[in-house]
Amino acid sequence: ELKVEQNPLFLSMQEGKNYTIYCNYSTTSDRLYWYRQDPGKSLESLFVLLSNGAVKQEGRLMASLDTKARLSTLHITAAVHDLSATYFCAVDMLPNAGNNRKLIWGLGTSLAVNP
Amino acid sequence: DTEVTQTPKHLVMGMTNKKSLKCEQHMGHRAMYWYKQKAKKPPELMFVYSYEKLSINESVPSRFSPECPNSSLLNLHLHALQPEDSALYLCASSQVVGTYYEQYFGPGTRLTVT
Numbered sequence: 001e002l003k004v005e006q007n008p009l010f011l012s013m014q015e016g017k018n019y020t021i022y023c024n025y026s027t028t029s030d031r032l033y034w035y036r037q038d039p040g041k042s043l044e045s046l047f048v049l050l051s052n053g054a055v056k057q058e059g060r061l062m063a064s065l066d067t068k069a070r071l072s073t074l075h076i077t078a079a080v081h082d083l084s085a086t087y088f089c090a091v092d093m094l095p096n097a098g099n100n101r102k103l104i105w106g107l108g109t110s111l112a113v114n115p
Numbered sequence: 116d117t118e119v120t121q122t123p124k125h126l127v128m129g130m131t132n133k134k135s136l137k138c139e140q141h142m143g144h145r146a147m148y149w150y151k152q153k154a155k156k157p158p159e160l161m162f163v164y165s166y167e168k169l170s171i172n173e174s175v176p177s178r179f180s181p182e183c184p185n186s187s188l189l190n191l192h193l194h195a196l197q198p199e200d201s202a203l204y205l206c207a208s209s210q211v212v213g214t215y216y217e218q219y220f221g222p223g224t225r226l227t228v229t
Contacts, residue, residue, distance in 0.1 A: 031216060033217065033218075035220075040203075040225075041222070041223075042205060042220045042221060042222045042223045043158065043205065043207075043220040044220075045217055045218070045219065045220075048217050086155075088157055090157075092216055101216075102160055102163065102171060103160070103218065105157035105158060106157065107156070107157055108155075108156075108157055110155070
């Protein structure tokens with residue numbers, strides 16, 4: 001059974017600092033997604049990582065995928081208050097799941113960026 | 116257009132009511148999803164439709180009844196709900212064919228069962 005673990009689950013950061021959120025998963029997969037959710041709002045897709053070594057960057061966020069280590073990281077550079085939100089990683093099941101494939105979600109990392 | 120729309124935004128219903136949630140997308144996606152999300156938790160998959168056919172039912176109680184009238188529309192019919200069913204209900208869609216599987220989420224319906 002595929003399991004996805006995120007850490008930390010809560011993160012309080014100071015503006016201007018750097019930090020990394022980790023997403024580990026338990027079985028082989030080559031597709032990983034990062035989503036952002038603001039309080040009371042829906043989920044916004046941030047990154048889609050489709051292969052080993054994939055790295056994507058958008059503004060102060062950079063995501064990477066190491067399929068051999070079964071690990072993805074979401075790195076935050078020089079945090080600003082606007083980044084305060086909950087960040088979820090989600091891993092796609094193996095391709096042979098066919099029509100039964102679905103996303104397995106981490107518990108989310110609640111990020112608060114303080115002045 | 117990468118928008119998924121959902122109506123209503125908020126819904127309050129009694130345990131004996133019947134109501135429906137609606138979802139629409141015009142991206143040509145052939146997979147559509149219903150999720151339930153409780154506060155501070157990840158979304159929980161409820162149903163998946165692939166090419167208008169139900170492909171996944173995550174053992175959801177029968178008081179929730181999905182319907183996919185066509186490739187753009189997805190409904191969730193609600194009947195005799197319980198207070199613990201109060202949650203944010205999210206609809207999503209994605210391409211089915213090929214390796215691109217990103218799900219686009221709608222704004223959600225905040226459901227309160229009294």
